[in-house]
Amino acid sequence: MSALLSIERVSKNYGPRIGCSDASFELWPGEVLAIVGESGSGKTTLLKCISGQMEPTSGKVRYSTRAGREVALDAMSEAERRFLIRTDWGFVHQDAREGLRMGVSAGANVGERLMAVGERHYGRIRSTALDWLGRVEIAGDRIDDSPWSYSGGMRQRLQIARNLVTAPRLIFMDEPTGGLDVSVQARLLDLLRGLVRRLGLAAVIVTHDLAVARLLSTRMMVMQGGRVIETGLTDQILEDPQQPYTQLLVSSVLQV
Amino acid sequence: MTPVLSIEGLSKEFTLHQQGGTRITVLENVNLDVMAGEAMSITGQSGRGKSTLLKLIYGSYKASGGTVRVLHNGAWVNVAGAQPRDILRLRQQTIGYVTQFLRVIPRIPAIDIVAEPLIDRDVAPDVAVGRARDLLARLNIPEKLWHLSPMTFSGGEQQRVNIARGFAAHHPILLLDEPTASLDEENRSRVLSMIAEARAAGSAVVAVFHDEEERRKACEREVAL
Numbered sequence: 001m002s003a004l005l006s007i008e009r010v011s012k013n014y015g016p017r018i019g020c021s022d023a024s025f026e027l028w029p030g031e032v033l034a035i036v037g038e039s040g041s042g043k044t045t046l047l048k049c050i051s052g053q054m055e056p057t058s059g060k061v062r063y064s065t066r067a068g069r070e071v072a073l074d075a076m077s078e079a080e081r082r083f084l085i086r087t088d089w090g091f092v093h094q095d096a097r098e099g100l101r102m103g104v105s106a107g108a109n110v111g112e113r114l115m116a117v118g119e120r121h122y123g124r125i126r127s128t129a130l131d132w133l134g135r136v137e138i139a140g141d142r143i144d145d146s147p148w149s150y151s152g153g154m155r156q157r158l159q160i161a162r163n164l165v166t167a168p169r170l171i172f173m174d175e176p177t178g179g180l181d182v183s184v185q186a187r188l189l190d191l192l193r194g195l196v197r198r199l200g201l202a203a204v205i206v207t208h209d210l211a212v213a214r215l216l217s218t219r220m221m222v223m224q225g226g227r228v229i230e231t232g233l234t235d236q237i238l239e240d241p242q243q244p245y246t247q248l249l250v251s252s253v254l255q256v
Numbered sequence: 257m258t259p260v261l262s263i264e265g266l267s268k269e270f271t272l273h274q275q276g277g278t279r280i281t282v283l284e285n286v287n288l289d290v291m292a293g294e295a296m297s298i299t300g301q302s303g304r305g306k307s308t309l310l311k312l313i314y315g316s317y318k319a320s321g322g323t324v325r326v327l328h329n330g331a332w333v334n335v336a337g338a339q340p341r342d343i344l345r346l347r348q349q350t351i352g353y354v355t356q357f358l359r360v361i362p363r364i365p366a367i368d369i370v371a372e373p374l375i376d377r378d379v380a381p382d383v384a385v386g387r388a389r390d391l392l393a394r395l396n397i398p399e400k401l402w403h404l405s406p407m408t409f410s411g412g413e414q415q416r417v418n419i420a421r422g423f424a425a426h427h428p429i430l431l432l433d434e435p436t437a438s439l440d441e442e443n444r445s446r447v448l449s450m451i452a453e454a455r456a457a458g459s460a461v462v463a464v465f466h467d468e469e470e471r472r473k474a475c476e477r478e479v480a481l
C-alpha cells in the first residue's frame with residue numbers, strides 16, 4: 001500500500017503575499033485529514049493547490065492512481081487532469097452554489113456526473129440518482145426540482161450526493177458545514193461521518209470548527225500565517241496541543 | 257514470558273503557553289514491562305500522572321522523552337514517534353482503552369458506539385450489534401436506552417457504555433482508567449469478571465483502580481508513580 005496523495009513542499013504566493021508556505025504531508029487510503037486554523041491562515045489556498053484547482057508557486061503534488069501508478073499533477077495534460085478529477089476526486093464547496101449547477105434539476109446534478117464517467121442508460125442514471133438522494137436524506141419527489149428551491153442544508157447534501165455518486169477515492173471539502181444553522185450543521189455532520197466511514201473514503205477537510213475536526217477526522221494539521229505549525233492524531237492535537245497557537249485554539253472552545 | 261508492552265525512560269512535561277509558559281513535569285524516567293496476560297495496576301495520588309501514563313501508551317499524549325514500545329502483530333512499534341496511521345492501526349487491533357470519562361460522540365446511539373470497534377475490524381454488522389447487545393445487557397443498561405445517544409445518560413450509565421465499548425473487541429493490551437469508579441456493587445463485580453475473562457483470553461491489563469480491594473482482585477502487580 002502507498003500514500004494516496006503526497007504533498008511535497010507546496011507553496012503559493014499571491015504576488016508578495018504568502019498564501020501558504022512549504023506544506024508537506026501524505027494522505028493514506030481511508031484517512032481523513034482536517035486542516036484547521038484561523039481565517040487567512042492559508043487553509044483554502046493549500047486545499048486548492050493540492051486538489052488541482054490552483055497552481056502552486058512551487059512544490060509537488062503526487063497522486064497514486066487506481067492502477068497503482070504515481071502521477072505528478074503538474075506533469076499531466078489538462079485533459080488528463082480533468083479526467084482524474086472527475087473520476088477519482090470530489091470537491092465539496094462551502095457555498096453549494098459553487099459546487100452545483102443551479103440551472104438544472106437536482107436529479108440532473110447527480111446524473112450528469114454519472115454521464116461524465118460514461119454512463120449512458122437513462123433508467124439507470126435516474127435510479128442511481130434517486131438512490132443517492134435517499135442516502136443524503138432528500139425525498140425522492142424533489143428529484144425534478146431546481147436546487148434554487150432547496151434550503152441551504154439540502155443544497156449542501158445535494159452537493160455531497162453529486163460528488164459521491166461516482167465513487168471517488170478522495171474527497172476535498174472546504175468548510176462543508178459553514179454558513180448553516182447549528183441544527184442543520186449537526187445533521188450534515190452526522191451524515192458525512194456515516195458516509196465517510198461506510199465508504200472508507202479518504203478526505204481532506206478545511207474547517208475552523210474543532211468540533212467538525214473531532215467528529216470527522218483521524219488526523220489534524222494546524223495552520224497559522226500560511227505555515228503548518230502542528231500535525232498529529234486528532235485526539236492528540238485536541239488533548240495535548242503543543243504550539244502556543246494550538247493551545248489558544250483548543251482552549252477557546254468550551255468543550256470539543 | 258515476553259513483554260507485550262515495554263516502557264523505557266518515559267517522561268512527560270506540559271508547557272502551558274496560555275499561562276506564561278509554565279512547565280509541569282508529570283512523569284520522569286518511567287520504566288515498565290508488562291507481560292502477555294499480566295495485569296498491572298498503576299497507583300499514586302490524584303494528579304500523580306496515572307491517566308497521563310495511560311494516554312501516553314495510547315498515543316493521545318505526546319511523550320517528551322523515552323519510548324513506549326508495543327508488540328503489534330509480532331513486531332515492536334514505538335508509540336512515541338509512530339506515524340498517526342500506525343497508531344490508529346495499533347488501536348484498532350492491539351490496544352483497547354477505557355477512558356476515565358466517556359467522550360460522547362453526539363447523536364450516536366449507545367449500541368452503535370459499542371459496536372463500532374468491531375465494525376472497524378470489518379466484523380459483520382449483525383455480529384457486531386449482537387455482541388454489543390450482550391455487553392450492554394450484561395452491564396445492566398436497560399434495553400430502552402440502547403438506541404439513544406448516551407449524551408443524556410447518568411454518569412454510571414455512560415461509564416458502562418464506555419466499558420462495553422472497550423471490551424467489544426479482543427485486544428492484546430487493555431488500558432483501564434478507573435473503570436469502576438462510578439458504578440454500584442453489582443456492576444463492579446460484573447466489570448471485574450469481564451476483566452478476568454479478557455485476561456483468560458490472553459489480554460494484558462494496565463489499570464488504575466481507586467479502590468484497593470478491587471485493585472487486588474483485578475491485578476497481580478502494582479507500580480507506584
Ligand SMILES: Nc1ncnc2c1ncn2[C@@H]1O[C@H](COP(=O)(O)OP(=O)(O)OP(=O)(O)O)[C@@H](O)[C@H]1O
Pocket residue numbers: 239240270280282300301302303304305306307308309
Ligand atoms: N493535557 C494536559 N495539559 C496540561 N496539564 C495536564 C494535562 N493532562 C494532565 N495534566 C497535568 O498532569 C498531572 C497529572 O494528571 P493525571 O490526570 O495524569 O493525574 P491522575 O494521577 O490520573 O489523577 P486522578 O487520580 O485525579 O485521576 C496533573 O497535574 C494535571 O494537571
Ligand SMILES: [Mg+2]
Pocket residue numbers: 306307308356433
Ligand atoms: Mg486519572
